[in-house]
Amino acid sequence: MAHLALAYLDPGDIIIAPDPGYPIYSACARLAGADLYTVPVNEDNNFMPDLSLIPLDILRRAKMMIFNYPGNPTAALATKEYFKEMISFGLKHNILIVHDFAYSELIFDNNEPISIFHIPDAKKIAVEFNSLSKSFNMAGARIGYLIGYPSLLKPLASLKSHIDYGVFLPIQNAAVKALTSDYSFLQEHKETYQARRDVLFDSLTENGWNVRKPDGGMFIWARIPPHYTSLSFSLEAIEQGVVVTPGNAFGMGGEGYVRIALVQSDERLREAGLRLTSLI
Numbered sequence: 001m002a003h004l005a006l007a008y009l010d011p012g013d014i015i016i017a018p019d020p021g022y023p024i025y026s027a028c029a030r031l032a033g034a035d036l037y038t039v040p041v042n043e044d045n046n047f048m049p050d051l052s053l054i055p056l057d058i059l060r061r062a063k064m065m066i067f068n069y070p071g072n073p074t075a076a077l078a079t080k081e082y083f084k085e086m087i088s089f090g091l092k093h094n095i096l097i098v099h100d101f102a103y104s105e106l107i108f109d110n111n112e113p114i115s116i117f118h119i120p121d122a123k124k125i126a127v128e129f130n131s132l133s134k135s136f137n138m139a140g141a142r143i144g145y146l147i148g149y150p151s152l153l154k155p156l157a158s159l160k161s162h163i164d165y166g167v168f169l170p171i172q173n174a175a176v177k178a179l180t181s182d183y184s185f186l187q188e189h190k191e192t193y194q195a196r197r198d199v200l201f202d203s204l205t206e207n208g209w210n211v212r213k214p215d216g217g218m219f220i221w222a223r224i225p226p227h228y229t230s231l232s233f234s235l236e237a238i239e240q241g242v243v244v245t246p247g248n249a250f251g252m253g254g255e256g257y258v259r260i261a262l263v264q265s266d267e268r269l270r271e272a273g274l275r276l277t278s279l280i
């Protein structure tokens, strides 16, 4: 992702990215010497920022807009209409739309995964990232992919040919095996995370914490009581033996929230919920 920004942006260009959002989005801008313009992604806008509120001077300088559904840290989805809107917006203002679909296989309940390429015109202006980190538990192996029309991928391919033109072959072979499997693992994997979500959500809400139920992803994004900051709550949580991520690590819009990861067993998540609710 950072390389895509290097390939596309010059100093003075702008990346539009969600706030709160995965921290690499702001790092992308900094590494490329570009400026970051953030759009709020929160319960007030149903996690779908109003693109018509972006000022004209920003639109003139913007070269790239990044979105991420299911969102990290928000665990929220967008509608297909919103994806359509993003594509029309990208085409109108000639801004590359980058969809980060890292949690494509972790979508809960009756929600359908939406790829940017479900929108017919997307190939003219959009690319989509995915990674095997979440879907196939290959975090750390550094293997993922970018999908798009060849002319849109070319700047990245060209840059990467000078930097890191090949992932270690055994890892590529493992990824081939995963991607050409019958995908029965993915169903199991999703059920594991959905069950963890339910356990932690129930543990938090039964003990008096009003949190939003995640639509997908690996996290609960929880608003904290106003007498805490994200950091003070996270430090208190450590005292209780629970590690959460302070929401402001994902941008200013994350202040007042913490992100709780579903990366422990049901039993430990139930216990974590109990300990965390003793703080509120």
Ligand SMILES: Cc1ncc(COP(=O)(O)O)c(C=O)c1O
Pocket (backbone or CB within 6 Å): 022, 068, 071, 072, 100, 102, 130, 131, 132, 133, 139, 140, 142, 143, 144
């Ligand atoms: C939203 C999002 N995008 C992309 C990634 C990148 O994953 P990786 O670098 O492991 O492929 C992550 C990992 O945490 C993520 O949460």
